[in-house]
Amino acid sequence: MEAKSVSAVPAKLMKIALIVGALCGLYLMALSSHAERDQLRKASVDLTPNCKAKLEGYGLVAAEHYRSPYVQAVNGVDSTVRGYSEQDVRSIQRGCNIVDDLQGQLAKRGARERWNADRFVRGTYTTCIHCHQSGGDKHDTAGKPVSGSNNLGASWVMADMYDRFSGLIMSHELRQMQCYINASNGFKPNSADDLIRDVTAYSRFLSAALDQKMGQRYAEQGLDEIPFSATRRRGDDYVRGAHVYREKCANCHGPQALGMVVQGKVLYPALAGPQSFTMDSRMYFGTLNSLMPGFICRNMPLGAEGSLDNQDCRDIAYYLGTLPRPAGDRQGPLVAAWQQVMMGVMPPLTRYAESLGRNHTEHPGD
Amino acid sequence: MFRSQVSNAPGWPQFRAAYGVDSFGGDGYFTRAVQNGYNLFYFTPDYGKRFTRKTAADAVHSCSSCHTAEALAYGLVNSDRFDAGLDRRVSFEERVMRCYAGPMDGFIPTLYDPAVRDIRVLARAVAHHLRLSEGARTDGS
Numbered sequence: 001m002e003a004k005s006v007s008a009v010p011a012k013l014m015k016i017a018l019i020v021g022a023l024c025g026l027y028l029m030a031l032s033s034h035a036e037r038d039q040l041r042k043a044s045v046d047l048t049p050n051c052k053a054k055l056e057g058y059g060l061v062a063a064e065h066y067r068s069p070y071v072q073a074v075n076g077v078d079s080t081v082r083g084y085s086e087q088d089v090r091s092i093q094r095g096c097n098i099v100d101d102l103q104g105q106l107a108k109r110g111a112r113e114r115w116n117a118d119r120f121v122r123g124t125y126t127t128c129i130h131c132h133q134s135g136g137d138k139h140d141t142a143g144k145p146v147s148g149s150n151n152l153g154a155s156w157v158m159a160d161m162y163d164r165f166s167g168l169i170m171s172h173e174l175r176q177m178q179c180y181i182n183a184s185n186g187f188k189p190n191s192a193d194d195l196i197r198d199v200t201a202y203s204r205f206l207s208a209a210l211d212q213k214m215g216q217r218y219a220e221q222g223l224d225e226i227p228f229s230a231t232r233r234r235g236d237d238y239v240r241g242a243h244v245y246r247e248k249c250a251n252c253h254g255p256q257a258l259g260m261v262v263q264g265k266v267l268y269p270a271l272a273g274p275q276s277f278t279m280d281s282r283m284y285f286g287t288l289n290s291l292m293p294g295f296i297c298r299n300m301p302l303g304a305e306g307s308l309d310n311q312d313c314r315d316i317a318y319y320l321g322t323l324p325r326p327a328g329d330r331q332g333p334l335v336a337a338w339q340q341v342m343m344g345v346m347p348p349l350t351r352y353a354e355s356l357g358r359n360h361t362e363h364p365g366d
Numbered sequence: 367m368f369r370s371q372v373s374n375a376p377g378w379p380q381f382r383a384a385y386g387v388d389s390f391g392g393d394g395y396f397t398r399a400v401q402n403g404y405n406l407f408y409f410t411p412d413y414g415k416r417f418t419r420k421t422a423a424d425a426v427h428s429c430s431s432c433h434t435a436e437a438l439a440y441g442l443v444n445s446d447r448f449d450a451g452l453d454r455r456v457s458f459e460e461r462v463m464r465c466y467a468g469p470m471d472g473f474i475p476t477l478y479d480p481a482v483r484d485i486r487v488l489a490r491a492v493a494h495h496l497r498l499s500e501g502a503r504t505d506g507s
Contacts, residue, residue, distance in 0.1 A: 041454075066501060081501030087448035091455060156500075160487050162395035169399055169487065191477055197455070201446055208500035214443060215390070215494025 037115075037194065041090070046113070048106045051096035054135050058209040060093075062086045071211040074143055079211045088201065095202025098195065099135050099152070102127040102184075105265060115195040121186035122326070123275040125261060128199075130269040131183060131283065133299060137206050138220075145210065148224030148298055152199075153206030155221055157214050165282065172200050182281035185274075185326045223282075224298055225290035231311045236289075241319030244312050248301050255354070256347050257323055272323035274343050279335075280328025285321030292317035372401045375409050385435070385495040396487065399480070403488025406481060407435070410470060414481050418472035429485070432469060435492045442489035443498045458486060 047055065059069045063083040071079045084092065097107070098114050102121065107113035118124075129135060136152030138145065145151055159172035168174070173191045176199055180186045189195050212218055228236070246255070252268040254260055259270030270276040282288045283295065293313035299305055308316075324342035327335045381404055382388060390396045405413040410428040411421050420427040429438075445458035462485050463474045475481040496502075 079499065081499060082444055082447075082503055083501075085448040087455060088446075160396070160399075160483075160490050169395055169483065171483070171486070192457075197446070197457070201455075204446060204500050211499050213494070214439075214496075214498050214500075215490055 040113070040115075041087070041194070043090075045090050045093040045097065046108060047093055048097055048100045050100045050129075050135055051093065054137065055093060055096060058205075060084070060089060060205065060209075062089045066208060068209045068211060070143075070209055075211065077211065081208055084205075091198050091201040092205045094194075095198035095200070095205075096135055098199050099128040099132060099202060115193065115198070117189075117195055119187070120180045120189050120195070121184035123185055123270070125259070125266040125269070125275055126184040126186075127266070128179065130266075131295070136203070137210075145218070145220035146298070147219040148222065148294060149220050150223055151206070151210075151218065151220035152203040153208075153210050153212050154218040156200070156203040156207045157212045157216055157218070158221055165288070172203060173197075176200070181278075182328055183277045183283065185276070185278045223291050224294040226293040226297055226310050226313055227290040228314070231314060234311060236311075236314045236318045238315065238319040238322050241312075241315030241317070244308070245316050245319055248304075248308070249316065252302065256350055257320060258347065271320050272325050273347070274326060276325050278326045278328035279339070280330050284325070285317045289314070289317070289321075292320065372398050373405065373413075374401075375405045375412075377408065378404055381435075385492055387491055387495075389494070390491065396491075399484045399487040400491045402480060403484035403486075403491075406485060407433075407438070407488055414466070414470075414472075416473065417466040417475050417481055418470040420470055420472070426469070429465065429470075435488070436496065437504075438485070438489045439492035439496055439498060440502065440504050442486065442493055443500055443502050458489070462486070 057070070059067070062085055065080050066083040067078065067080045071077055098117060101107065102114060103118045103124070104111040104114040111118040132150045132152060136150060138149040138151070140146050145154070155175065156172050159175065160169055163170045173196050176196050177188045177191070181188055245257070252260065253271050254268070256273070257271040258273045259266065259275055260268040277283045279286060282291050285292055293310065296316055297306070297308055297310060297313040301307070324339055324346050327339045378401060387397055387400050390400070402413070407429045410418050426432065441461065442458050445461065446455060448454070449456045459477055459482050462482050466472045466481070467474045
């Protein structure tokens, strides 16, 4: 009896010591990662070439006042607003880098310079500018923001509005999270994470640079939609879409829309397959059949934008919607598993089927 | 918690007209959130009970005891800036939380609570009425 209780006490102590030790270890780890974050916040920012051009063009420097050279040049108005401190400037710069190069492919220290954003996306190459072109601030040749170009400044001034897809009032931060989850097939960063806050700082700066007013709807916000009613109502046809795709898009995005990556750099993003947006994304034809056609008609094929008619764009979007891609949260595990299998099986099958087709002589009028 | 109905507190019809809230739609989600923000801002002890120890009997009992709606709007477009005192960037939401905990002698709502969100929505509506852009300063220059 006596001996038993003597040996039980040290065992218990050992257990407690182990738990306390583990907690201390976790605490130290948290401290060191906080210290690392702090260091990153204070470090000067290496801008990507795109961001350097954009932010210099907008005259971003730490000063008491900020006056947008763009607004002066284009609108002929002198808009002087509150300037930015060194810390705020760095936050905006990091935000631009995140939008331009989400996973740090252009950064010396890789994803660490982007708050390890690669933790929140599954695809290895997704980045925001694939869909929010020119760093979320695309201009036409006259220097005006392009209508329906997913402009992030215009998005900031219209944040907090009711979102008809989620049925929520969505802050700018939540809209970003949606793009991590759906557009990038990933996970939700915390609302107060530097990753989100730096992009918000960047969006807010864009709205200052473009002199966009709070609560005002601008044509450059979101993507233009092409509903069925904007066609001659012949009906959408994915077979025809596949044909147009092969002609106009496949040379860049690949025959099965899996994108093109050369030496670790994405030249052309994937529009289907594991590197692409999910079935919950608004880009997916099955979720919202008017948005992707709008994106295509306005922005693609790169270099010949605006050359497709509305029906072409709907057909292509429909076709892209039939290709296997990751399921979203709303589809559940069965669909997710099925999509996973299809993403593995379909590309080689399609390649095989097409290689058979090539042996036939083409019929005139095919 | 989502409520499709927001109580009509005194002064709301006048506020609604004065700040052009209806330009966001007569009965939209956004408009209702503005109204809830209005209630919170002017009648904090009634609508933000959980986050303040103040009662209507106190001399200083609501956000409006110290702030005007206009100041709140300017606060929004000047938020997310570096605060030298705190040595970090501070969001609008955090400012609101701090005022619940400090001057309102209460508790901190979470970031997603309507008690925070609808104050931001209110600020946004007023900022829209004043046609403010990012970083607008009170002296108008």
